[in-house]
Amino acid sequence: MTTILVLGATGMTGRPLVELLLGRGHELRVIVRARHKLPATVLEHPKLTLVEASVLDLSDEAMAARVKDCDAVVSCLGHVLDFKGMFGQPRGLCTDAVRRFCKAIEANGAALPVKFILMNTVGVPNPDCGEMRPWFERLVLTLLRHAMPPHRDNETAAAYLHRHIGRNNKHIEWCSVRPDSLIDAEVSPYGIAASPTTGIFSGRPTTRSNVAHFMAELIANPELWNTWKFRMPVIMNTGE
Ligand SMILES: NC(=O)c1ccc[n+]([C@@H]2O[C@H](COP(=O)([O-])OP(=O)(O)OC[C@H]3O[C@@H](n4cnc5c(N)ncnc54)[C@H](OP(=O)(O)O)[C@@H]3O)[C@@H](O)[C@H]2O)c1
Known part of the structure:
Protein backbone atom coordinates (compact mmCIF):
# COMPACT_ATOMS: atom_id res chain seq x y z
CA MET A 1 0.00 0.00 0.00
CA THR A 2 1.36 3.41 -0.99
CA THR A 3 0.51 6.47 1.11
CA ILE A 4 0.80 9.88 -0.53
CA LEU A 5 0.40 13.45 0.73
CA VAL A 6 -0.73 15.94 -1.93
CA LEU A 7 -0.35 19.69 -1.34
CA GLY A 8 -2.34 22.01 -3.60
CA ALA A 9 -4.97 19.29 -4.06
CA THR A 10 -7.71 21.81 -4.92
CA GLY A 11 -5.67 23.31 -7.78
CA MET A 12 -6.11 22.73 -11.48
CA THR A 13 -3.36 20.06 -11.47
CA GLY A 14 -3.91 18.88 -7.90
CA ARG A 15 -7.50 17.83 -8.58
CA PRO A 16 -6.82 15.47 -11.51
CA LEU A 17 -3.82 14.10 -9.60
CA VAL A 18 -5.93 13.31 -6.54
CA GLU A 19 -8.60 11.60 -8.66
CA LEU A 20 -5.96 9.56 -10.48
CA LEU A 21 -4.18 8.46 -7.28
CA LEU A 22 -7.44 7.48 -5.55
CA GLY A 23 -8.50 5.62 -8.72
CA ARG A 24 -5.24 3.66 -8.51
CA GLY A 25 -6.01 2.58 -4.94
CA HIS A 26 -3.46 4.68 -3.04
CA GLU A 27 -4.04 5.96 0.49
CA LEU A 28 -4.24 9.72 0.06
CA ARG A 29 -3.77 12.62 2.47
CA VAL A 30 -4.54 16.20 1.50
CA ILE A 31 -4.31 19.57 3.24
CA VAL A 32 -6.69 22.07 1.64
CA ARG A 33 -7.93 25.55 2.47
CA ALA A 34 -11.47 24.85 1.24
CA ARG A 35 -12.78 21.30 1.12
CA HIS A 36 -15.80 22.34 -0.99
CA LYS A 37 -13.42 22.78 -3.96
CA LEU A 38 -13.04 19.00 -4.16
CA PRO A 39 -15.77 16.87 -5.78
CA ALA A 40 -17.97 14.66 -3.58
CA THR A 41 -16.46 11.54 -5.18
CA VAL A 42 -13.10 12.59 -3.72
CA LEU A 43 -14.41 13.91 -0.39
CA GLU A 44 -16.37 10.72 0.29
CA HIS A 45 -13.63 8.36 -0.88
CA PRO A 46 -12.70 5.87 1.90
CA LYS A 47 -8.98 6.21 1.14
CA LEU A 48 -8.92 10.01 1.53
CA THR A 49 -7.84 11.76 4.74
CA LEU A 50 -8.37 15.51 4.64
CA VAL A 51 -7.13 18.31 6.87
CA GLU A 52 -8.76 21.69 6.26
CA ALA A 53 -6.11 24.37 6.85
CA SER A 54 -3.91 26.83 5.06
CA VAL A 55 -0.84 24.65 4.65
CA LEU A 56 1.76 27.01 6.13
CA ASP A 57 -0.43 27.63 9.20
CA LEU A 58 0.24 24.06 10.37
CA SER A 59 2.73 23.64 13.19
CA ASP A 60 5.92 21.66 12.57
CA GLU A 61 4.44 18.83 14.68
CA ALA A 62 1.24 18.79 12.59
CA MET A 63 3.32 18.63 9.39
CA ALA A 64 5.37 15.75 10.80
CA ALA A 65 2.13 13.90 11.62
CA ARG A 66 0.85 14.47 8.05
CA VAL A 67 3.99 13.00 6.45
CA LYS A 68 4.46 10.15 8.92
CA ASP A 69 4.52 6.82 7.04
CA CYS A 70 4.07 8.56 3.68
CA ASP A 71 5.87 7.06 0.70
CA ALA A 72 5.57 10.23 -1.36
CA VAL A 73 4.74 13.92 -1.03
CA VAL A 74 3.62 15.87 -4.10
CA SER A 75 3.42 19.67 -4.12
CA CYS A 76 1.11 21.16 -6.74
CA LEU A 77 1.01 24.44 -4.82
CA GLY A 78 0.98 27.66 -6.81
CA HIS A 79 0.14 31.28 -6.16
CA VAL A 80 -3.37 32.41 -7.04
CA LEU A 81 -2.90 34.58 -10.12
CA ASP A 82 -4.51 37.74 -8.78
CA PHE A 83 -2.82 40.77 -7.21
CA LYS A 84 -3.09 39.44 -3.64
CA GLY A 85 -1.91 35.95 -4.62
CA MET A 86 1.08 37.25 -6.56
CA PHE A 87 2.24 40.15 -4.38
CA GLY A 88 0.74 39.41 -0.94
CA GLN A 89 1.83 36.90 1.68
CA PRO A 90 2.96 34.16 1.75
CA ARG A 91 5.43 35.16 -0.96
CA GLY A 92 7.41 31.99 -0.32
CA LEU A 93 4.43 29.60 -0.43
CA CYS A 94 6.12 26.88 -2.51
CA THR A 95 9.59 27.27 -0.97
CA ASP A 96 8.36 27.36 2.63
CA ALA A 97 6.13 24.33 2.04
CA VAL A 98 9.01 22.37 0.46
CA ARG A 99 11.44 23.40 3.21
CA ARG A 100 9.10 22.70 6.12
CA PHE A 101 7.76 19.38 4.81
CA CYS A 102 11.30 18.21 4.05
CA LYS A 103 12.26 19.07 7.63
CA ALA A 104 9.17 17.18 8.83
CA ILE A 105 10.20 14.11 6.82
CA GLU A 106 13.73 14.34 8.25
CA ALA A 107 12.37 14.76 11.78
CA ASN A 108 10.33 11.56 11.37
CA GLY A 109 13.50 9.78 10.23
CA ALA A 110 11.79 7.34 7.86
CA ALA A 111 13.72 4.14 7.18
CA LEU A 112 13.17 4.35 3.41
CA PRO A 113 13.57 7.65 1.53
CA VAL A 114 10.33 9.53 0.86
CA LYS A 115 9.78 10.66 -2.74
CA PHE A 116 9.27 14.44 -2.87
CA ILE A 117 7.80 15.61 -6.18
CA LEU A 118 7.65 19.34 -6.81
CA MET A 119 5.52 20.80 -9.59
CA ARG A 133 19.12 30.32 -22.59
CA PRO A 134 19.11 32.81 -25.49
CA TRP A 135 19.66 36.41 -24.35
CA PHE A 136 16.00 37.34 -24.84
CA GLU A 137 14.80 34.53 -22.55
CA ARG A 138 17.46 35.40 -19.97
CA LEU A 139 16.29 39.01 -20.00
CA VAL A 140 12.63 38.05 -19.56
CA LEU A 141 13.46 35.57 -16.76
CA THR A 142 15.55 38.20 -14.95
CA LEU A 143 12.65 40.65 -15.17
CA LEU A 144 10.25 37.96 -13.94
CA ARG A 145 12.56 37.14 -11.03
CA HIS A 146 12.52 40.72 -9.84
CA ALA A 147 8.97 41.70 -10.73
CA MET A 148 7.01 38.48 -10.03
CA PRO A 149 7.37 36.92 -6.56
CA PRO A 150 5.76 33.61 -7.71
CA HIS A 151 8.54 33.05 -10.25
CA ARG A 152 11.20 33.71 -7.63
CA ASP A 153 9.33 31.32 -5.31
CA ASN A 154 9.43 28.57 -7.96
CA GLU A 155 13.17 29.13 -8.36
CA THR A 156 13.95 28.98 -4.65
CA ALA A 157 11.70 25.94 -4.09
CA ALA A 158 13.58 23.98 -6.79
CA ALA A 159 16.93 25.25 -5.48
CA TYR A 160 16.08 24.02 -1.96
CA LEU A 161 15.67 20.45 -3.24
CA HIS A 162 18.63 20.67 -5.58
CA ARG A 163 21.15 22.33 -3.28
CA HIS A 164 19.97 21.71 0.26
CA ILE A 165 18.49 18.22 0.07
CA GLY A 166 20.84 17.16 -2.72
CA ARG A 167 21.51 13.53 -3.64
CA ASN A 168 22.76 12.15 -0.36
CA ASN A 169 19.88 12.75 2.00
CA LYS A 170 18.98 9.54 3.86
CA HIS A 171 15.31 10.43 4.13
CA ILE A 172 14.38 12.24 0.91
CA GLU A 173 14.68 11.66 -2.82
CA TRP A 174 13.20 14.33 -5.06
CA CYS A 175 12.16 15.28 -8.56
CA SER A 176 11.17 18.76 -9.83
CA VAL A 177 8.74 18.39 -12.72
CA ARG A 178 8.89 21.31 -15.17
CA PRO A 179 5.85 21.83 -17.38
CA ASP A 180 5.67 24.42 -20.14
CA SER A 181 2.56 26.66 -20.41
CA LEU A 182 -0.26 24.78 -18.72
CA ILE A 183 -3.57 24.05 -20.44
CA ASP A 184 -6.60 21.97 -19.47
CA ALA A 185 -7.55 18.88 -21.49
CA GLU A 186 -7.73 15.11 -21.20
CA VAL A 187 -4.56 13.00 -20.86
CA SER A 188 -2.81 12.93 -24.25
CA PRO A 189 0.60 11.87 -25.62
CA TYR A 190 3.41 13.73 -23.88
CA GLY A 191 7.18 13.69 -23.84
CA ILE A 192 9.76 14.01 -21.08
CA ALA A 193 13.18 15.59 -21.61
CA ALA A 194 16.05 16.45 -19.31
CA SER A 195 16.08 20.03 -20.61
CA PRO A 196 13.83 22.23 -22.75
CA THR A 197 13.96 21.13 -26.38
CA THR A 198 12.51 24.39 -27.70
CA GLY A 199 12.66 28.01 -26.56
CA ILE A 200 10.74 28.28 -23.31
CA PHE A 201 8.41 30.85 -24.81
CA SER A 202 7.80 28.93 -28.01
CA GLY A 203 7.52 25.44 -26.58
CA ARG A 204 4.52 23.18 -26.78
CA PRO A 205 1.89 23.57 -24.09
CA THR A 206 1.54 20.99 -21.34
CA THR A 207 -1.83 19.59 -20.31
CA ARG A 208 -2.30 19.59 -16.54
CA SER A 209 -3.72 16.03 -16.67
CA ASN A 210 -0.48 14.94 -18.36
CA VAL A 211 1.53 16.48 -15.52
CA ALA A 212 -0.70 14.64 -13.03
CA HIS A 213 -0.25 11.39 -14.97
CA PHE A 214 3.55 11.73 -15.07
CA MET A 215 3.73 12.48 -11.33
CA ALA A 216 1.51 9.46 -10.55
CA GLU A 217 3.77 7.30 -12.74
CA LEU A 218 6.87 8.59 -10.93
CA ILE A 219 5.36 7.30 -7.69
CA ALA A 220 4.19 3.95 -9.10
CA ASN A 221 7.05 3.02 -11.42
CA PRO A 222 10.43 2.42 -9.72
CA GLU A 223 12.29 2.38 -13.04
CA LEU A 224 10.85 5.77 -14.00
CA TRP A 225 11.68 7.10 -10.55
CA ASN A 226 15.27 5.89 -10.81
CA THR A 227 15.56 7.62 -14.18
CA TRP A 228 14.29 11.00 -13.00
CA LYS A 229 15.09 11.28 -9.30
CA PHE A 230 17.40 14.22 -8.45
CA ARG A 231 16.57 15.70 -11.86
CA MET A 232 14.25 18.36 -13.28
CA PRO A 233 12.38 16.73 -16.19
CA VAL A 234 10.60 18.98 -18.68
CA ILE A 235 7.16 17.75 -19.73
CA MET A 236 5.46 18.87 -22.95
CA ASN A 237 2.58 17.62 -25.05
CA THR A 238 3.68 15.76 -28.17
CA GLY A 239 0.32 15.24 -29.89
CA GLU A 240 -1.33 17.69 -32.31
N1 LIG B 1 0.32 28.60 -15.32
C1 LIG B 1 1.26 28.03 -16.06
O1 LIG B 1 1.25 28.08 -17.30
C2 LIG B 1 2.36 27.27 -15.38
C3 LIG B 1 3.33 26.69 -16.17
C4 LIG B 1 4.30 25.89 -15.56
C5 LIG B 1 4.28 25.71 -14.19
N2 LIG B 1 3.34 26.32 -13.40
C6 LIG B 1 3.39 26.08 -11.95
O2 LIG B 1 2.61 24.93 -11.64
C7 LIG B 1 2.14 25.00 -10.28
C8 LIG B 1 0.68 24.57 -10.19
O3 LIG B 1 -0.09 25.17 -11.21
P1 LIG B 1 -1.70 25.03 -11.22
O4 LIG B 1 -2.17 25.84 -12.37
O5 LIG B 1 -2.12 23.61 -11.09
O6 LIG B 1 -2.04 25.79 -9.84
P2 LIG B 1 -3.45 26.32 -9.27
O7 LIG B 1 -4.61 25.75 -10.05
O8 LIG B 1 -3.38 27.80 -9.16
O9 LIG B 1 -3.47 25.66 -7.82
C9 LIG B 1 -2.69 26.19 -6.79
C10 LIG B 1 -2.94 25.43 -5.50
O10 LIG B 1 -2.19 26.11 -4.47
C11 LIG B 1 -3.09 26.45 -3.40
N3 LIG B 1 -2.71 27.72 -2.78
C12 LIG B 1 -2.55 28.91 -3.41
N4 LIG B 1 -2.22 29.86 -2.53
C13 LIG B 1 -2.17 29.24 -1.30
C14 LIG B 1 -1.90 29.70 0.01
N5 LIG B 1 -1.59 30.98 0.25
N6 LIG B 1 -1.94 28.80 1.03
C15 LIG B 1 -2.27 27.50 0.79
N7 LIG B 1 -2.54 27.01 -0.45
C16 LIG B 1 -2.50 27.88 -1.48
C17 LIG B 1 -4.44 26.57 -4.05
O11 LIG B 1 -5.43 26.43 -3.03
P3 LIG B 1 -6.89 27.13 -3.17
O12 LIG B 1 -7.66 26.24 -4.11
O13 LIG B 1 -7.39 27.13 -1.79
O14 LIG B 1 -6.64 28.52 -3.75
C18 LIG B 1 -4.40 25.43 -5.06
O15 LIG B 1 -4.69 24.21 -4.42
C19 LIG B 1 2.43 26.41 -9.82
O16 LIG B 1 3.54 26.41 -8.94
C20 LIG B 1 2.79 27.17 -11.10
O17 LIG B 1 3.73 28.19 -10.86
C21 LIG B 1 2.38 27.08 -13.99
Whole structure:
Protein backbone atom coordinates (compact mmCIF):
# COMPACT_ATOMS: atom_id res chain seq x y z
CA MET A 1 0.00 0.00 0.00
CA THR A 2 1.36 3.41 -0.99
CA THR A 3 0.51 6.47 1.11
CA ILE A 4 0.80 9.88 -0.53
CA LEU A 5 0.40 13.45 0.73
CA VAL A 6 -0.73 15.94 -1.93
CA LEU A 7 -0.35 19.69 -1.34
CA GLY A 8 -2.34 22.01 -3.60
CA ALA A 9 -4.97 19.29 -4.06
CA THR A 10 -7.71 21.81 -4.92
CA GLY A 11 -5.67 23.31 -7.78
CA MET A 12 -6.11 22.73 -11.48
CA THR A 13 -3.36 20.06 -11.47
CA GLY A 14 -3.91 18.88 -7.90
CA ARG A 15 -7.50 17.83 -8.58
CA PRO A 16 -6.82 15.47 -11.51
CA LEU A 17 -3.82 14.10 -9.60
CA VAL A 18 -5.93 13.31 -6.54
CA GLU A 19 -8.60 11.60 -8.66
CA LEU A 20 -5.96 9.56 -10.48
CA LEU A 21 -4.18 8.46 -7.28
CA LEU A 22 -7.44 7.48 -5.55
CA GLY A 23 -8.50 5.62 -8.72
CA ARG A 24 -5.24 3.66 -8.51
CA GLY A 25 -6.01 2.58 -4.94
CA HIS A 26 -3.46 4.68 -3.04
CA GLU A 27 -4.04 5.96 0.49
CA LEU A 28 -4.24 9.72 0.06
CA ARG A 29 -3.77 12.62 2.47
CA VAL A 30 -4.54 16.20 1.50
CA ILE A 31 -4.31 19.57 3.24
CA VAL A 32 -6.69 22.07 1.64
CA ARG A 33 -7.93 25.55 2.47
CA ALA A 34 -11.47 24.85 1.24
CA ARG A 35 -12.78 21.30 1.12
CA HIS A 36 -15.80 22.34 -0.99
CA LYS A 37 -13.42 22.78 -3.96
CA LEU A 38 -13.04 19.00 -4.16
CA PRO A 39 -15.77 16.87 -5.78
CA ALA A 40 -17.97 14.66 -3.58
CA THR A 41 -16.46 11.54 -5.18
CA VAL A 42 -13.10 12.59 -3.72
CA LEU A 43 -14.41 13.91 -0.39
CA GLU A 44 -16.37 10.72 0.29
CA HIS A 45 -13.63 8.36 -0.88
CA PRO A 46 -12.70 5.87 1.90
CA LYS A 47 -8.98 6.21 1.14
CA LEU A 48 -8.92 10.01 1.53
CA THR A 49 -7.84 11.76 4.74
CA LEU A 50 -8.37 15.51 4.64
CA VAL A 51 -7.13 18.31 6.87
CA GLU A 52 -8.76 21.69 6.26
CA ALA A 53 -6.11 24.37 6.85
CA SER A 54 -3.91 26.83 5.06
CA VAL A 55 -0.84 24.65 4.65
CA LEU A 56 1.76 27.01 6.13
CA ASP A 57 -0.43 27.63 9.20
CA LEU A 58 0.24 24.06 10.37
CA SER A 59 2.73 23.64 13.19
CA ASP A 60 5.92 21.66 12.57
CA GLU A 61 4.44 18.83 14.68
CA ALA A 62 1.24 18.79 12.59
CA MET A 63 3.32 18.63 9.39
CA ALA A 64 5.37 15.75 10.80
CA ALA A 65 2.13 13.90 11.62
CA ARG A 66 0.85 14.47 8.05
CA VAL A 67 3.99 13.00 6.45
CA LYS A 68 4.46 10.15 8.92
CA ASP A 69 4.52 6.82 7.04
CA CYS A 70 4.07 8.56 3.68
CA ASP A 71 5.87 7.06 0.70
CA ALA A 72 5.57 10.23 -1.36
CA VAL A 73 4.74 13.92 -1.03
CA VAL A 74 3.62 15.87 -4.10
CA SER A 75 3.42 19.67 -4.12
CA CYS A 76 1.11 21.16 -6.74
CA LEU A 77 1.01 24.44 -4.82
CA GLY A 78 0.98 27.66 -6.81
CA HIS A 79 0.14 31.28 -6.16
CA VAL A 80 -3.37 32.41 -7.04
CA LEU A 81 -2.90 34.58 -10.12
CA ASP A 82 -4.51 37.74 -8.78
CA PHE A 83 -2.82 40.77 -7.21
CA LYS A 84 -3.09 39.44 -3.64
CA GLY A 85 -1.91 35.95 -4.62
CA MET A 86 1.08 37.25 -6.56
CA PHE A 87 2.24 40.15 -4.38
CA GLY A 88 0.74 39.41 -0.94
CA GLN A 89 1.83 36.90 1.68
CA PRO A 90 2.96 34.16 1.75
CA ARG A 91 5.43 35.16 -0.96
CA GLY A 92 7.41 31.99 -0.32
CA LEU A 93 4.43 29.60 -0.43
CA CYS A 94 6.12 26.88 -2.51
CA THR A 95 9.59 27.27 -0.97
CA ASP A 96 8.36 27.36 2.63
CA ALA A 97 6.13 24.33 2.04
CA VAL A 98 9.01 22.37 0.46
CA ARG A 99 11.44 23.40 3.21
CA ARG A 100 9.10 22.70 6.12
CA PHE A 101 7.76 19.38 4.81
CA CYS A 102 11.30 18.21 4.05
CA LYS A 103 12.26 19.07 7.63
CA ALA A 104 9.17 17.18 8.83
CA ILE A 105 10.20 14.11 6.82
CA GLU A 106 13.73 14.34 8.25
CA ALA A 107 12.37 14.76 11.78
CA ASN A 108 10.33 11.56 11.37
CA GLY A 109 13.50 9.78 10.23
CA ALA A 110 11.79 7.34 7.86
CA ALA A 111 13.72 4.14 7.18
CA LEU A 112 13.17 4.35 3.41
CA PRO A 113 13.57 7.65 1.53
CA VAL A 114 10.33 9.53 0.86
CA LYS A 115 9.78 10.66 -2.74
CA PHE A 116 9.27 14.44 -2.87
CA ILE A 117 7.80 15.61 -6.18
CA LEU A 118 7.65 19.34 -6.81
CA MET A 119 5.52 20.80 -9.59
CA ASN A 120 7.78 23.55 -10.87
CA THR A 121 8.13 25.30 -14.24
CA VAL A 122 10.27 25.19 -17.36
CA GLY A 123 11.13 28.83 -16.58
CA VAL A 124 13.45 27.52 -13.84
CA PRO A 125 16.76 26.22 -15.29
CA ASN A 126 18.42 23.02 -14.13
CA PRO A 127 21.91 24.01 -12.93
CA ASP A 128 23.24 20.49 -13.67
CA CYS A 129 22.45 20.67 -17.38
CA GLY A 130 24.21 23.94 -18.31
CA GLU A 131 20.90 25.19 -19.66
CA MET A 132 22.10 28.30 -21.40
CA ARG A 133 19.12 30.32 -22.59
CA PRO A 134 19.11 32.81 -25.49
CA TRP A 135 19.66 36.41 -24.35
CA PHE A 136 16.00 37.34 -24.84
CA GLU A 137 14.80 34.53 -22.55
CA ARG A 138 17.46 35.40 -19.97
CA LEU A 139 16.29 39.01 -20.00
CA VAL A 140 12.63 38.05 -19.56
CA LEU A 141 13.46 35.57 -16.76
CA THR A 142 15.55 38.20 -14.95
CA LEU A 143 12.65 40.65 -15.17
CA LEU A 144 10.25 37.96 -13.94
CA ARG A 145 12.56 37.14 -11.03
CA HIS A 146 12.52 40.72 -9.84
CA ALA A 147 8.97 41.70 -10.73
CA MET A 148 7.01 38.48 -10.03
CA PRO A 149 7.37 36.92 -6.56
CA PRO A 150 5.76 33.61 -7.71
CA HIS A 151 8.54 33.05 -10.25
CA ARG A 152 11.20 33.71 -7.63
CA ASP A 153 9.33 31.32 -5.31
CA ASN A 154 9.43 28.57 -7.96
CA GLU A 155 13.17 29.13 -8.36
CA THR A 156 13.95 28.98 -4.65
CA ALA A 157 11.70 25.94 -4.09
CA ALA A 158 13.58 23.98 -6.79
CA ALA A 159 16.93 25.25 -5.48
CA TYR A 160 16.08 24.02 -1.96
CA LEU A 161 15.67 20.45 -3.24
CA HIS A 162 18.63 20.67 -5.58
CA ARG A 163 21.15 22.33 -3.28
CA HIS A 164 19.97 21.71 0.26
CA ILE A 165 18.49 18.22 0.07
CA GLY A 166 20.84 17.16 -2.72
CA ARG A 167 21.51 13.53 -3.64
CA ASN A 168 22.76 12.15 -0.36
CA ASN A 169 19.88 12.75 2.00
CA LYS A 170 18.98 9.54 3.86
CA HIS A 171 15.31 10.43 4.13
CA ILE A 172 14.38 12.24 0.91
CA GLU A 173 14.68 11.66 -2.82
CA TRP A 174 13.20 14.33 -5.06
CA CYS A 175 12.16 15.28 -8.56
CA SER A 176 11.17 18.76 -9.83
CA VAL A 177 8.74 18.39 -12.72
CA ARG A 178 8.89 21.31 -15.17
CA PRO A 179 5.85 21.83 -17.38
CA ASP A 180 5.67 24.42 -20.14
CA SER A 181 2.56 26.66 -20.41
CA LEU A 182 -0.26 24.78 -18.72
CA ILE A 183 -3.57 24.05 -20.44
CA ASP A 184 -6.60 21.97 -19.47
CA ALA A 185 -7.55 18.88 -21.49
CA GLU A 186 -7.73 15.11 -21.20
CA VAL A 187 -4.56 13.00 -20.86
CA SER A 188 -2.81 12.93 -24.25
CA PRO A 189 0.60 11.87 -25.62
CA TYR A 190 3.41 13.73 -23.88
CA GLY A 191 7.18 13.69 -23.84
CA ILE A 192 9.76 14.01 -21.08
CA ALA A 193 13.18 15.59 -21.61
CA ALA A 194 16.05 16.45 -19.31
CA SER A 195 16.08 20.03 -20.61
CA PRO A 196 13.83 22.23 -22.75
CA THR A 197 13.96 21.13 -26.38
CA THR A 198 12.51 24.39 -27.70
CA GLY A 199 12.66 28.01 -26.56
CA ILE A 200 10.74 28.28 -23.31
CA PHE A 201 8.41 30.85 -24.81
CA SER A 202 7.80 28.93 -28.01
CA GLY A 203 7.52 25.44 -26.58
CA ARG A 204 4.52 23.18 -26.78
CA PRO A 205 1.89 23.57 -24.09
CA THR A 206 1.54 20.99 -21.34
CA THR A 207 -1.83 19.59 -20.31
CA ARG A 208 -2.30 19.59 -16.54
CA SER A 209 -3.72 16.03 -16.67
CA ASN A 210 -0.48 14.94 -18.36
CA VAL A 211 1.53 16.48 -15.52
CA ALA A 212 -0.70 14.64 -13.03
CA HIS A 213 -0.25 11.39 -14.97
CA PHE A 214 3.55 11.73 -15.07
CA MET A 215 3.73 12.48 -11.33
CA ALA A 216 1.51 9.46 -10.55
CA GLU A 217 3.77 7.30 -12.74
CA LEU A 218 6.87 8.59 -10.93
CA ILE A 219 5.36 7.30 -7.69
CA ALA A 220 4.19 3.95 -9.10
CA ASN A 221 7.05 3.02 -11.42
CA PRO A 222 10.43 2.42 -9.72
CA GLU A 223 12.29 2.38 -13.04
CA LEU A 224 10.85 5.77 -14.00
CA TRP A 225 11.68 7.10 -10.55
CA ASN A 226 15.27 5.89 -10.81
CA THR A 227 15.56 7.62 -14.18
CA TRP A 228 14.29 11.00 -13.00
CA LYS A 229 15.09 11.28 -9.30
CA PHE A 230 17.40 14.22 -8.45
CA ARG A 231 16.57 15.70 -11.86
CA MET A 232 14.25 18.36 -13.28
CA PRO A 233 12.38 16.73 -16.19
CA VAL A 234 10.60 18.98 -18.68
CA ILE A 235 7.16 17.75 -19.73
CA MET A 236 5.46 18.87 -22.95
CA ASN A 237 2.58 17.62 -25.05
CA THR A 238 3.68 15.76 -28.17
CA GLY A 239 0.32 15.24 -29.89
CA GLU A 240 -1.33 17.69 -32.31
N1 LIG B 1 0.32 28.60 -15.32
C1 LIG B 1 1.26 28.03 -16.06
O1 LIG B 1 1.25 28.08 -17.30
C2 LIG B 1 2.36 27.27 -15.38
C3 LIG B 1 3.33 26.69 -16.17
C4 LIG B 1 4.30 25.89 -15.56
C5 LIG B 1 4.28 25.71 -14.19
N2 LIG B 1 3.34 26.32 -13.40
C6 LIG B 1 3.39 26.08 -11.95
O2 LIG B 1 2.61 24.93 -11.64
C7 LIG B 1 2.14 25.00 -10.28
C8 LIG B 1 0.68 24.57 -10.19
O3 LIG B 1 -0.09 25.17 -11.21
P1 LIG B 1 -1.70 25.03 -11.22
O4 LIG B 1 -2.17 25.84 -12.37
O5 LIG B 1 -2.12 23.61 -11.09
O6 LIG B 1 -2.04 25.79 -9.84
P2 LIG B 1 -3.45 26.32 -9.27
O7 LIG B 1 -4.61 25.75 -10.05
O8 LIG B 1 -3.38 27.80 -9.16
O9 LIG B 1 -3.47 25.66 -7.82
C9 LIG B 1 -2.69 26.19 -6.79
C10 LIG B 1 -2.94 25.43 -5.50
O10 LIG B 1 -2.19 26.11 -4.47
C11 LIG B 1 -3.09 26.45 -3.40
N3 LIG B 1 -2.71 27.72 -2.78
C12 LIG B 1 -2.55 28.91 -3.41
N4 LIG B 1 -2.22 29.86 -2.53
C13 LIG B 1 -2.17 29.24 -1.30
C14 LIG B 1 -1.90 29.70 0.01
N5 LIG B 1 -1.59 30.98 0.25
N6 LIG B 1 -1.94 28.80 1.03
C15 LIG B 1 -2.27 27.50 0.79
N7 LIG B 1 -2.54 27.01 -0.45
C16 LIG B 1 -2.50 27.88 -1.48
C17 LIG B 1 -4.44 26.57 -4.05
O11 LIG B 1 -5.43 26.43 -3.03
P3 LIG B 1 -6.89 27.13 -3.17
O12 LIG B 1 -7.66 26.24 -4.11
O13 LIG B 1 -7.39 27.13 -1.79
O14 LIG B 1 -6.64 28.52 -3.75
C18 LIG B 1 -4.40 25.43 -5.06
O15 LIG B 1 -4.69 24.21 -4.42
C19 LIG B 1 2.43 26.41 -9.82
O16 LIG B 1 3.54 26.41 -8.94
C20 LIG B 1 2.79 27.17 -11.10
O17 LIG B 1 3.73 28.19 -10.86
C21 LIG B 1 2.38 27.08 -13.99
